[in-house]
Amino acid sequence: MWLVLTAMRRPITILVAVISIALCSILALRQMKVDIFPKLGAPAIYVAQPYGGMDPAQMEGYLTYYYEYHFLYITGIEHVESKNIQGVALMKLVFHPDTDMSQAMAEVVEYVNRARAFMPPGAVPPFIMRYDAGSVPVAQLVFSSETRSPGEMQDIALNRVRPIFATLPGVSAPPPFGGNQRSIVVRVDPERMRAYQLSPEEVITRVNRATTVLPSGSVRTGDFIRFVSTNAALGANINELLDTPLRWGPSPTVYLRDIGTISDSTDVVVGYAHVDGRRTVYCNQARRCVYS
Secondary structure, three states, rough: OOOHHHHHOOHHHHHHHHHHHHHHHHHHHHHHHHHOOOOOOOOOEEEEEEEOOOHHHHHHHHHHHHHHHHHOOOOOOEEEEEEEEOOEEEEEEOOOOOHHHHHHHHHHHHHHHHHHHHHOOOOOOEEEEOOOOHHHHEHHHHEEEOOOOOOHHHHHHHHHHHHHHHOOEEEEEOEEEOOEEEEEEEOOOOHHHOOOOOOHHHHHHHHHOOOOOOEEEEEOOEEEEEEOOOHHHHOHHHHHHHHOOEEOOOOOEHHHHHHHHEEEEEEOOOOOOOOOEEOOEEEEEOOOEEEE
């Protein structure tokens, strides 16, 4: 009751107070920073090292070991967690609280470059990501089909759908999971290899040389200039690779078609994604931190 009596006795004072509160509220809203996902300061950094074809034991012995050895030199490191699966090594670096994560990230990149000097040939640079609220998935885009295989869905999600989301402001679209990449697959018969006295290393070396990407040339035939393809894997007829010679000399030449087959297929499956009991492919959609 006393509020009502005070407002009736001093109406101008109350009116000025209400207007002041309203103006201050509008000013505060206009100057307030918009923080959709604030930085949590979680002291963790993730490192993902891919290497196609290696089993978990090889990933741990040839790659993860050297990373873990060098990561222990980083300032403020608490412990390192690692998980090795077919073709991928996943490492989590946990730091002590109040660690300068910018300096820690710089040191991680430095020691990653140093550790790569001890790794097998062909090891590509790993993915290095600092854990933050902006990297937490906020949605999952699931692909399923009655007629397409997981490999085809993986190819569509990676090359057609992912670029659409990656270009949206504030949206991060990691690569899809659950499928396998489209690849030119060569299958060889072990019995025929033994019959021709060929080793797997010889076959791999000859196939790699036959699929080397070289600049295409041109041949003038009369009034026409024809372009020459130098890589059958990039052309339309992949069966030309079956004519790759594996061994030649005094004995009859052994070609790839004598011991194996080739197909436009997918690589080895290293992960599965099931939704409602069906094989699917999904993409995690994350929201980047936005400040204004």
